[in-house]
Amino acid sequence: MEQVVYADVLWLIDFSMDLLALGLAGRMAQREARGWRLCAAAALGGVWSVLALLGGWDGALGLVLDLAVAAGMSLLAFGRASPGRFALTLGSFFLATLLLGGSMTALANLFAGEAEAATSGGGFFLLALAGSGITLLGTHLRRRAAPRRVTVTVTLGERTLTLDALTDSGNLLRDPVTGRGVIFVAPRRLGVLVDAPLRGVLLAQRVEAMADLPAADARRLCLVPASTVQGRGMLLALRPDSVSAAGEPCAALICPMADAHGRDYDAILPADLAPAERHSINI
Numbered sequence: 001m002e003q004v005v006y007a008d009v010l011w012l013i014d015f016s017m018d019l020l021a022l023g024l025a026g027r028m029a030q031r032e033a034r035g036w037r038l039c040a041a042a043a044l045g046g047v048w049s050v051l052a053l054l055g056g057w058d059g060a061l062g063l064v065l066d067l068a069v070a071a072g073m074s075l076l077a078f079g080r081a082s083p084g085r086f087a088l089t090l091g092s093f094f095l096a097t098l099l100l101g102g103s104m105t106a107l108a109n110l111f112a113g114e115a116e117a118a119t120s121g122g123g124f125f126l127l128a129l130a131g132s133g134i135t136l137l138g139t140h141l142r143r144r145a146a147p148r149r150v151t152v153t154v155t156l157g158e159r160t161l162t163l164d165a166l167t168d169s170g171n172l173l174r175d176p177v178t179g180r181g182v183i184f185v186a187p188r189r190l191g192v193l194v195d196a197p198l199r200g201v202l203l204a205q206r207v208e209a210m211a212d213l214p215a216a217d218a219r220r221l222c223l224v225p226a227s228t229v230q231g232r233g234m235l236l237a238l239r240p241d242s243v244s245a246a247g248e249p250c251a252a253l254i255c256p257m258a259d260a261h262g263r264d265y266d267a268i269l270p271a272d273l274a275p276a277e278r279h280s281i282n283i
Contacts, residue, residue: 010053011046017100018045022077024100025092029085031078041077045069070094150274152183152267154193154254155242156220161193165245165267167274175224175237175253181270182224182237184257189266193254194220194238203256205236224253248275 019042026033048069057065074090081089152163163185173182190199198217201209210218223234237253244250250273257268 007050007053011050014049015042015046017097018042018073021093021096021100022073024096025074025089026078028092028096029078029089031081031085031089033077033079037077037079041073044076045073147271148274149265150246150269152269153244154183154185154240156193156238156240159193161189163189163266165269166265167271168268169271171268171270173224173226173235173270175222177222178251180239180251180253181273182235182255183243183252183270183273184255184268186263186266187256190254190256193240198238202236202238205256207234207236210236222253224255245269245273246275 019038022033022038022041025031026038048065052062052065070093071090074086074093078089080086147167147169150165150167152165154161154163163183165183171182171184174180175182187203190202194202194217197213198220201213201221207223210221213221220239221236222239224237226233226235235255237255239253242249243252243254245252252270252273257263
């Protein structure tokens with residue numbers, strides 16, 4: 001029985017799947033990429049899928065060509081990296097491709113009814129539509145979750161501290177009483193905002209040392225319940241007069257960062273306190 005395959009639809013399906021697979025690989029390997037680079041890499045994958053079908057390469061040669069194209073797509077999407085980081089990105093891309101391939105096969109069986117129907121023009125268009133929809137959703141979620149730099153300004157009395165903060169969607173710590181989020185700040189920057197005694201208590205996280213502080217400084221501190229890999233506990237946090245993220249006021253507390261060595265940013269900001277994140281539409 002003669003089988004008809006539409007090259008343009010095959011390209012569209014492969015482009016959609018490669019685009020989403022590259023986006024997922026970037027998240028898993030923690031690699032950033034511009035949208036046009038992802039689209040260019042996915043377009044290359046789509047072209048290769050058509051050429052591979054026409055050329056009929058299989059066996060060892062086909063495997064080598066597939067690996068070479070995948071490596072080229074990774075380089076085009078994410079740029080150069082160390083051998084270990086490149087291998088991690090490429091492995092993440094293969095894993096994402098396998099997972100998406102299984103999902104698309106399930107969609108084909110669900111909507112087309114049988115394997116032969118999935119190779120028809122209608123089945124191909126159905127898969128292309130599903131792949132494009134998944135891609136749009138995946139890239140939207142990736143854009144929402146991607147960390148970004150935000151300028152944070154903290155005021156305490158007559159002192160003002162400006163921080164280069166990185167948003168973190170995993171920072172969900174909040175004061176259960178006031179609902180304020182917690183911004184983790186590099187210890188080296190706290191000296192700009194508070195004097196040595198208060199800074200020492202914050203860095204040591206010693207609740208009993210609050211009794212040695214002046215009453216005005218002690219009132220600036222509060223306890224926030226926290227759960228970490230070491231277990232549950234309480235964090236001492238500073239209550240500033242005002243905090244703004246990207247120029248917009250936000251309710252937040254300040255806590256010293258546990259490990260700030262080697263980091264090129266000053267603070268970790270909860271993603272929902274960043275203006276663009278807070279105003280985005282949830283799906």
